[in-house]
Amino acid sequence: MDNMQFDLLALLPELVVLGMAMFILLLDLFILPQNRFMIYGLSQFTLFAAAFFTFKTHTPAVGFAFSHMFIDDTLADVIKMMMYLGTSLILVYTRKYLQDRNLYRGEFYAMVLFGLLGMMIMVSGHNLLTIYIGLELLSLCLYSLVAFDRDNPKASESAMKYFVLGALASGMLLYGMSMLYGMTGSLDVSDIANNIVQQPKSPVLIMGLVFVVAGIAFKFGAVPFQMWVPDVYQGSPTPMTLLIGSVPKLAAYAMTVRLLVQGLHPLALDWQDMLVLMAVLSIIIGNFSAIVQTNLKRMLAYSTISHVGFIMFGMMSANANGFASSFFYISAYVLMSIAGFGIILLLSRQGFEAEEINDLKGLNQRHPWIAFLMLVIMFSMAGIPPTIGFYAKFTVLQAAWQAGFTWQVVLAVLMATIGAFYYLNIVRKMYFDAPEDHTPLTAPVDMRFILSVHALALLGLGLFPEILLSVCGHSLLISLQ
Amino acid sequence: MMQADLTSISWLSLAVWLPVLSGVLVLVLGGDHKATLTRWLALAGSLVSFLVTVPLYTQFDVQDGFFQFEELLPWVPAFNMHYHLGIDGFSMPLVLLTSFTTVIVVLAGWEVITKHVAQYMAAFLIMSGIMIGVFTALDAILYYVFWEAMLIPMFLVIGIWGGPNRVYATIKFFLYTLLGSLLMLVAFIYLYHQTGSFELADYYLLPLSMQAQIYIFIAFFMAFAVKIPMWPVHTWLPDAHVEAPTGGSVVLAAIALKLGGYSFLRFAMPIAPDAAHYFSQAMIALSLIAVVYIALVALVQKDMKKLIAYSSISHMGFVTLGFFMFGQLALEGAMVQMISHGFISSAMFLSVGVLYDRVHSREISAYGGVVNKMPVFAAFAVLFAMANSGLPGTSGFVGEFMVILAAVKFNFWVAFFAATTLIFGAAYTLWMTKRVFFGNVTNHHVAELSDLNKREFLILGILAVLVIGFGVYPEPLTEVMQATSTEFLKHMAISKLPVTGY
Numbered sequence: 001m002d003n004m005q006f007d008l009l010a011l012l013p014e015l016v017v018l019g020m021a022m023f024i025l026l027l028d029l030f031i032l033p034q035n036r037f038m039i040y041g042l043s044q045f046t047l048f049a050a051a052f053f054t055f056k057t058h059t060p061a062v063g064f065a066f067s068h069m070f071i072d073d074t075l076a077d078v079i080k081m082m083m084y085l086g087t088s089l090i091l092v093y094t095r096k097y098l099q100d101r102n103l104y105r106g107e108f109y110a111m112v113l114f115g116l117l118g119m120m121i122m123v124s125g126h127n128l129l130t131i132y133i134g135l136e137l138l139s140l141c142l143y144s145l146v147a148f149d150r151d152n153p154k155a156s157e158s159a160m161k162y163f164v165l166g167a168l169a170s171g172m173l174l175y176g177m178s179m180l181y182g183m184t185g186s187l188d189v190s191d192i193a194n195n196i197v198q199q200p201k202s203p204v205l206i207m208g209l210v211f212v213v214a215g216i217a218f219k220f221g222a223v224p225f226q227m228w229v230p231d232v233y234q235g236s237p238t239p240m241t242l243l244i245g246s247v248p249k250l251a252a253y254a255m256t257v258r259l260l261v262q263g264l265h266p267l268a269l270d271w272q273d274m275l276v277l278m279a280v281l282s283i284i285i286g287n288f289s290a291i292v293q294t295n296l297k298r299m300l301a302y303s304t305i306s307h308v309g310f311i312m313f314g315m316m317s318a319n320a321n322g323f324a325s326s327f328f329y330i331s332a333y334v335l336m337s338i339a340g341f342g343i344i345l346l347l348s349r350q351g352f353e354a355e356e357i358n359d360l361k362g363l364n365q366r367h368p369w370i371a372f373l374m375l376v377i378m379f380s381m382a383g384i385p386p387t388i389g390f391y392a393k394f395t396v397l398q399a400a401w402q403a404g405f406t407w408q409v410v411l412a413v414l415m416a417t418i419g420a421f422y423y424l425n426i427v428r429k430m431y432f433d434a435p436e437d438h439t440p441l442t443a444p445v446d447m448r449f450i451l452s453v454h455a456l457a458l459l460g461l462g463l464f465p466e467i468l469l470s471v472c473g474h475s476l477l478i479s480l481q
Numbered sequence: 482m483m484q485a486d487l488t489s490i491s492w493l494s495l496a497v498w499l500p501v502l503s504g505v506l507v508l509v510l511g512g513d514h515k516a517t518l519t520r521w522l523a524l525a526g527s528l529v530s531f532l533v534t535v536p537l538y539t540q541f542d543v544q545d546g547f548f549q550f551e552e553l554l555p556w557v558p559a560f561n562m563h564y565h566l567g568i569d570g571f572s573m574p575l576v577l578l579t580s581f582t583t584v585i586v587v588l589a590g591w592e593v594i595t596k597h598v599a600q601y602m603a604a605f606l607i608m609s610g611i612m613i614g615v616f617t618a619l620d621a622i623l624y625y626v627f628w629e630a631m632l633i634p635m636f637l638v639i640g641i642w643g644g645p646n647r648v649y650a651t652i653k654f655f656l657y658t659l660l661g662s663l664l665m666l667v668a669f670i671y672l673y674h675q676t677g678s679f680e681l682a683d684y685y686l687l688p689l690s691m692q693a694q695i696y697i698f699i700a701f702f703m704a705f706a707v708k709i710p711m712w713p714v715h716t717w718l719p720d721a722h723v724e725a726p727t728g729g730s731v732v733l734a735a736i737a738l739k740l741g742g743y744s745f746l747r748f749a750m751p752i753a754p755d756a757a758h759y760f761s762q763a764m765i766a767l768s769l770i771a772v773v774y775i776a777l778v779a780l781v782q783k784d785m786k787k788l789i790a791y792s793s794i795s796h797m798g799f800v801t802l803g804f805f806m807f808g809q810l811a812l813e814g815a816m817v818q819m820i821s822h823g824f825i826s827s828a829m830f831l832s833v834g835v836l837y838d839r840v841h842s843r844e845i846s847a848y849g850g851v852v853n854k855m856p857v858f859a860a861f862a863v864l865f866a867m868a869n870s871g872l873p874g875t876s877g878f879v880g881e882f883m884v885i886l887a888a889v890k891f892n893f894w895v896a897f898f899a900a901t902t903l904i905f906g907a908a909y910t911l912w913m914t915k916r917v918f919f920g921n922v923t924n925h926h927v928a929e930l931s932d933l934n935k936r937e938f939l940i941l942g943i944l945a946v947l948v949i950g951f952g953v954y955p956e957p958l959t960e961v962m963q964a965t966s967t968e969f970l971k972h973m974a975i976s977k978l979p980v981t982g983y
Contacts, residue, residue, distance in 0.1 A: 364641075368600070379633060384659075385626040394622075398560075398670045409670070413663040420659050424636070424652055432640040432648055469559040 007065040010072040012057055013050045013080060014120050020046035021113035028106025036104055043091055043109040047116075051084045060478065064126065068188055071126035075479035078471060079123045079254050086247040086334050087116050092450050093342040094239035096443055100350040103149055103237070111148075112243065115141035119251035126262075128177045128187045131255055135173070135219070138251060139166050142244055146236045158235025162244075165218070165228045173215025179208030180263075189263040196266040209267055212259055213274050219252040220308045223281040230289075233301035238348065238355075241297055242341040245304055246334045249311075253330045256315060261323060261480065268318045275316035276408065282309030283412055287419045296357050299422060300340060303381060306419055307333050313412060314396040317403035320480055324473040325395035331468060332380075332392040335458060339377045342451050346370065346443045360426060362435025370441075371430045373455035380458045382423040383416055387462035391469070492536050493550050493566040496576060497614045500530040500583065504606035511599030520591055523602035527587045530609065531580040537573055543961055546570070546968030548619065556623070561678045565620040570965030571746050571816060572616040574958060575739055578823045579616065582735045583609035586728040588940050589831055593727070593838050594642065601642060605728060608634040612736050616743060621669045621679040624748075628704075628740070629662055635729070635737065642726040650717075650724035657707050657717040665704035665748075668697045672752070684752045685972065688979045691755055698756035701749035708741030711801060712771045715794045722790035723843070727834030730786065734793050734826035739819050742800045746969065750804065754973045757805070764805040769898045771798030776905035780912070785836075785843045788913055789829045792869060795902065796822050802899060803884040806891045807973060812966045813959050814883025820958055821868075821876035821951060828865040828944040832858070835937055836917075840926045845916050849923030854930040859918045861933075861941045866914040868948045870907035876951035 008015065024042055031038060054077050063072040091112070098104040118137030125131035143166065147159035181187055183205045184195035196205065214225060221229040233241050260271055286306030293299035311333070314326030347354035347363075347370075354360070364371040380387035393416060401409050461468055503526025511519030542549060548567035556564040568576060586605050594601045611634070614627035632655055639651040669679065671693075676683045689697070707714045718738075722730050750757040772795055779791035796818065803815025835858060836851070837843055852859035868875035871882075881902065888896035922928050933941070951958060 364597075364600075375633075384633065385629045390626070390629070394666070394670075395560075397667070398673065401667070401670045402674055409667060410664075413667055414660070416663060417656055417660040421652065421656060424655055427636070428640060428648055428652065431637055432651075464556075466557045466559060469557065473559060 007070075009057060010063045010065040010070065013054045014117060014124075016050050016053055017046060017113055017117045017120065020049070021110050021117065024106060024113065025110040028110070031106070036106070039106045039109050040091065040095060043113060044088060046113060047084045047088045047091075051081060054080050054084075062479070068190070069127040069130045070121075070124050072124060073479045074475045075257065076124045076254070078475040079250050080120055082331055082334065083116060083119055083123075083247050083250055086250070086338055087112065089338050089342070089450065089454060090239070090242055090246065092447055093338070093345050094242065096447060097237075097239055097345050097348055100348075101149065101237070103239075108145070108148060111141045111145050115145070115243070116247075119248060122251045123254040125255070125258055126189050128181065128189070128192075128259075128263075131258060132170075132174060132177065134251075135255065136170060138248060139170065142166075142240075142248070145243060146232065146240045148240065149237050152237065154235045155237055155240070158232045161235075162228055162232045169215050169218030169225065172211045172218070176208045176211025176213075176215060179204055179211065183208065189258055192263045193265060196264070201267075205267070206270060209264060209270055210274070212264070213271055216252065216256050216259065217278055219255070220249065220311070221305055222278040222308045222312060223285045223305065224278075226282065226285070226305045226308075229305055230298050230301040233304070234295055234298045234355075238297065238341060238344055238353065242338060242345070245300070245341070246338045249308075249330055250334060253311070253327065257323060257476075257479075260315075265318075272316055272318045275312050275318075276405065279309045279312035279316050280408055280411060282306060282312065283415045284309075287415045287422075290422045291418065293422070294357055295355055296344060296360070296426075297355055299357065300337070303419070303422070304337065306415070307381075310393060310396050310412065313400045313405075313408070316405070317399045319399075319403060320477055321402060322396075322399040323480075324476045325399040327472040327476055328395050328469055329392040331472060332388045332461075335454070335461075336377060336380050336389060339373075339451065339455050339458065340381065342447075342454065343370065343374050343377065346441070346447065346451060349439065349442050352439075357426060357429060359437070360429045361433040361437075363430040366435050366438065367441060369452070373452060374430060375427055376455050376459050378423040378426050380462070382420040384420070385462060386459065388458050388465060388468070390462060391465040395469070490536075491552050492533060492540075493552055493568065493617050495533040496530070496537065496580065497566070497610050497617065499533055500526065500580070500606045500610035500613070503527070503530060504603040504610070507599050507606060508603040511602070513596075513598055516595070516598045519599045519602060520587075523587045523606060524584070526606055527580075527584045527609070530606070531584050534577050534580040534613075537568060538577060538961075541568075541570075541573055541961060543570070544964055546964035546966075551619070556620070560622070560673070562622045563620045563680065564623060565680065566614075566617040566623075567619045568617055570962035571743060571969075573961055574816070574820050575616045575736075575743055576613050578739070578820055579609055579612050579736050582731060582823065582827060585827060585831070585940055585944070586731050588936060589731065589834060590726070590728045591936055593834070597641060601638070601726075601728070604634040604638050605732065608638075608732060612740065615740050619681045621672070621681060621684070621748075623679075624681075625662070625666060625669060628665075628744075629659075631737070631740070632658055635733070638729040638732075639721055639725045643724040643729070645724075646720070647724040650720040653717050654721040657714070661704035661707040661714075664700040668700035671697065681747070684748075687752075688977050689753065689755075691759070691978060694753035694756035694977065695759065698749055698753040698760060701744070701753070702760075705741040705744045705749060706767075708744070709738055709797050709801065710741070710794060711767050711798070712775060712794070715771070715775070718794060719787045719790040722793075722830075723784060723786050727830060727837070730830040730834075731827045734789070734830060735823040738793060738797055739823065742797065742804070742815070742819050745801070745804055751969070751972055753977070755976050755978055757973065758807070761805040761807070765802060765895060768798045768802035768805070769895065771795055772802065772902050773898055773905070776902060776909065779909040780905065782909075783845055785833045785845055785913060785917070786830070787843075788845075788909060789826065789833065789869075792829075792906070792909065793822065793826050795906070796826075799881055799884050799899070799902070802895070803880075803887065806884075806887055806895075807970065808887045808891065809966055809970060810883055811887035811891070812970065813962055814880050814887060816880075816962050816966075817876075817883060817951075817955060817958050818880025821880050821948075824944055824947050824951070825865060825868045825875075825877050828861075828941065828948065829869060831937075831940060831944070832862045832865060835933065835941075839930055842926075845913055847924070848917040848927055850919065850921045851927055851930060852918045853922050854927060855932045857938065858933045858941075861945055862918060863914060864945055865948065866910045868952070870910045871903055874949065874952045876948050876955070878952060879955045
């Protein structure tokens with residue numbers, strides 16, 4: 001009985017999100033459309049409550065639940081806190097867009113919360129099945145969210161693409177997991193690690209590893225599993241792009257830590273090579289493809305691929321320093337990408353999507369402040385100090401250098417220069433060109449204010465990166481002990 | 482008691498952050514509809530920022546060859562980075578040059594800039610603070626952050642207020658500089674993993690194998706040579722100069738180029754002294770190519786700003802030449818040349834700006850006989866042209882002469898080629914002056930010219946006084962860097978190669 005109580009306590013944030021998501025789904029049936037703000041407010045409240053309970057139940061000690069299927073450690077808590085923050089920002093930035101397009105419905109919020117629940121389970125999964133269930137819950141929510149705008153053929157198309165390729169990737173991951181289970185006789189992450197050490201390396205084990213890595217790479221959108229990223233990013237309504245492109249990367253990172261580090265660390269030499277290849281290819285292909293894009297969302301999709309390359313740069317070091325640097329990079333990236341898409345949402349209005357790069361022309365003359373925010377975001381993505389993007393690149397590069405990847409670091413540096421070109425191109429359009437469109441901005445005040453604070457935080461964290469750096473490094477070190 | 486109060490003030494932090502703060506203030510309070518207020522605010526900000534750098538000179542201890550006015554605070558403990566500022570005899574004059582030039586730039590843009598006045602003034606003020614940061618940072622990453630951050634305002638200045646081909650020029654400028662800097666970052670990462678710190682002092686003491694030193698030197702070279710710029714990576718400079726507004730050109734020529742020269746002294750040479758000796762002949766050869774070949778290129782230019790840009794590259798060749806002869810006279814000559822070039826090139830670009838504001842052309846052929854309409858301006862312009870070609874009695878002479886003198890002792894042929902600048906420099910500058918200023922009035926644009934107004938007279942007057950002043954009495958400049966250059970050469974003479982037993 002005592003044991004049962006403890007189980008539920010470790011799960012408290014998950015239970016809160018689950019309960020509230022179901023309550024919101026129900027409540028939406030009985031609520032008048034003009035009172036829909038209540039749903040929005042309740043969703044924000046849910047995130048706040050989940051954050052409160054995550055903080056309250058946090059202990060430095062590692063807690064397990066449901067016979068080690070669920071783990072509650074510092075890393076999980078920190079990632080979850082970041083997820084709440086990210087999701088909350090997304091809800092603020094998307095509200096106006098959804099209202100303008102008749103998508104402001106309760107299902108959206110319920111779906112987002114269920115997706116969040118899936119991510120939280122992934123983060124805390126200590127068993128292959130738990131991780132897989134979390135991943136599927138997240139993926140199903142994302143598939144249906146992309147198709148949320150039923151009358152939009154482009155969105156339906158990208159939902160289809162996303163679903164088919166995503167299902168394939170899930171299949172690969174599951175196949176890999178089944179091989180791991182077959183060879184080690186366990187689904188528990190720690191048991192797998194122990195069993196691998198005790199037996200000779202077998203081809204089946206390596207095959208399983210390959211499939212697992214492929215599944216992870218798909219979720220990240222790393223080359224050669226990047227095909228879905230540009231199409232889905234461009235085709236989805238911008239709020240959904242924002243949902244796909246930001247917070248789930250944190251979940252994918254947690255999944256990587258659980259599977260590759262805590263589970264398959266004895267095979268580090270094998271997965272390291274795969275990550276090196278994917279990291280280098282992602283940086284090259286992502287950056288070169290981004291240069292020629294005219295659609296802002298598609299450009300950001302390719303830039304995501306190159307960011308994923310940098311994230312893998314940290315992971316391929318296969319040590320604590322490397323994974324801590326990747327964690328920092330992902331946190332920075334999530335902040336940057338939410339802000340970047342937030343600007344696109346801010347500039348969109350009823351019947352107009354600010355999707356093309358040319359839509360940003362002359363922004364400095366129309367709205368100097370928003371142009372400045374976008375400038376900060378773009379320079380941060382390019383990795384120019386004094387923004388957080390610089391420290392993100394710096395930490396992963398120093399980790400890779402420490403692990404001995406000399407030429408890869410030099411190559412990454414060259415590619416970062418190429419990457420700077422397309423970010424500069426956006427700054428150039430905003431500052432050097434004359435505006436073509438003079439429609440005043442209609443975004444609500446709360447969105448403008450929060451977006452301003454958010455973008456300035458990229459600058460502030462760039463001047464004082466210590467807080468985030470130590471949070472990322474510290475939480476990872478505790479959890480890997 | 483008073484003395485104690487003055488020394489307890491963090492002058493360097495003030496010098497760095499006051500201009501940045503005034504820039505932000507100008508952005509917040511100023512705007513196009515209150516242009517006058519914006520301008521006066523910017524002027525006040527730049528004057529105060531200049532005044533706080535004056536104590537750096539008056540309280541500077543010329544006997545001390547090491548860092549002074551040091552400030553050390555923890556910044557990013559996770560990577561052992563510090564907020565560490567300090568100046569020595571090399572950086573102090575450059576800090577003053579920077580804060581002084583900012584005042585000039587604000588004045589020069591006074592009524593010329595009508596578009597986005599607040600952003601223009603703020604960009605220069607912020608840039609000034611950042612550049613002082615580069616000159617004073619003693620922590621590698623702090624230095625790097627300032628070094629890169631400087632690109633952002635410069636990118637905007639050229640791009641927003643620049644000429645017709647500005648987009649090409651500004652992106653070229655940015656990417657060239659960024660590529661070099663990122664390789665420098667790789668060198669810092671290497672050094673960090675060797676020492677566990679980003680302290681410059683630790684890097685100075687770190688023994689390094691020859692191979693490591695060569696790689697480090699090359700990485701630094703990529704960053705600094707682009708900035709100086711040295712032949713053959715100089716091609717961004719003429720483009721950037723031509724498209725930049727007058728203020729942008731002044732800052733580029735007077736200060737931005739000096740960042741590269743200064744950084745050679747601060748990083749590349751003392752961290753990798755053996756590689757610096759190893760590459761010295763190549764560096765001297767590159768410098769001489771810049772001095773001779775670029776001077777010839779300058780001779781055939783049709784655009785005044787391009788001509789001055791090439792002349793800048795040629796003059797900066799003297800700086801690198803002076804550095805890599807490893808002699809006290811050569812080193813101090815190079816430093817004097819940097820400061821003097823700061824004044825002269827500012828004055829030259831401002832003179833072109835004066836003409837451009839009236840006629841809106843930089844082509845030499847668009848002018849002729851300007852002296853008939855603008856006698857006062859022509860007097861100034863001829864003075865600066867003389868200084869640019871190294872006439873004795875102007876500051877341009879001092880540095881070049883010191884370097885040439887040192888070169889004679891070093892190697893006759895080096896001295897021979899270096900001395901050709903006295904001919905070529907005179908040729909391209911005076912020929913341009915002749916074509917623009919003398920002869921008959923060639924067209925109605927020139928016929929309608931009006932002479933300098935009070936503001937322009939003030940700016941050019943101050944610069945003229947400085948150019949002649951340092952030409953006649955360069956002692957204050959050489960005095961402050963004496964002790965530092967002695968220490969520097971002592972450091973450079975000691976090999977950092979690990980001692981191998983026999």
